[in-house]
Amino acid sequence: MGLLKISICTVCMNRLHHIMQTLPANIENNKDYPEVEFVLLDYNSSDGLEEWVKDNMDIYLKSGVLKYYRTEEPAFFDRTHSRNLLFKLATGEIISNVDADNFTGIGYAAYLNEVFSNNNDIYVVADTKKRYYFLRNAFGRFACQKKDYLSIGGMDETMKSYGSETIDLYERLSNLGRKEYVIRNTNLLKAISHADEERIENEFFLKNIDRFYNKYLSYDSSELLFLFKDHSYEKCKIVSELVETHLPATLLEGSLEKGTWSEDGENVRLNNSKNYKKSDNGRLTESDNNDGAFYQIDDARFLQNVAKNYSFIVNNDKLIQNKKDKSLVVNGESFGKGRVTYNFETLVNIS
Structure with a gap:
């Protein structure tokens, strides 16, 4: 059996301070796996992300291990639309979400290849039950077959803000017949610790x-x-x-x-x-x-807490409804639409 192509995918809006630490390390820690690509979607960042990629990641861009896309359409961060667009840009058989603040650890791509080569009816997660609080910054980590992701319509784009959007995705992957596979090696789940307010400040x-x-x-x-x-x-x-x-x-x-x-x-x-x-x-x-x-x-601090909790409450309401309906496919016929520029020059329309 040949090696599976693995797409390690990251979306970023104004989190350059995290990308500077994680992206070079993640590429170096996985470059020995020959069938890996890193897909970075710059979701209209205004903090210099594009310039930093140009100045510091040229060697990876030229080798093809890093693919950089930028969209200037969104005014706000939309975590479901951005992921859907990101994963449609990926070309791997296996797609893995790795948030901007996450370190993959050494050999993550090879780990995914082994896991999916031995189990073709799974999706991989960090810790859906939130049993280990020290892994809270890695709760967004998951991987699945791209064909499975597309077949269920990706993430539900009616869930615009923070909370429950990945749980809903896992529920529908389960409805597709896929089983949860939990990453047990915590060396693959390191992340930069930061406040919850930073997760929602661009929404x-x-x-x-x-x-x-x-x-x-x-x-x-x-x-x-x-x-x-x-x-x-x-x-x-x-x-x-x-x-x-x-x-x-x-x-x-x-x-x-x-x-x-x-x-x-x-x-x-x-x-x-x-x-x-x-x-x-x-x-x-x-x-x-x-x-x-x-x-x-x-009160600004109180409003931040309200924003975080309100999005959880509204998204959870949609999650419950999708469960009641035993929903499999969301978003209708179109999701993850957008216009992006590939490696600073090539315009690509995703429909």
């Missing part, structure tokens, strides 16, 4: 939030209202999670509402219908409704 929520309001409903429930700079909004009710999970709360079924908002003097309108009156103390009260006011919260 839509934090970069586009205009105002956040909370309405207290009871000791274990609240109503949240998010007004974004692009004049979209999201409103929902959250309640205590009755099942033991990692989530602080869950969406009240049927309460998630999305639309557009406008502002006129002292009035805020949702979908040009519901009218809310602003007051000097930061309150927002719905006209002809006496069930309480929304209070504006603008």
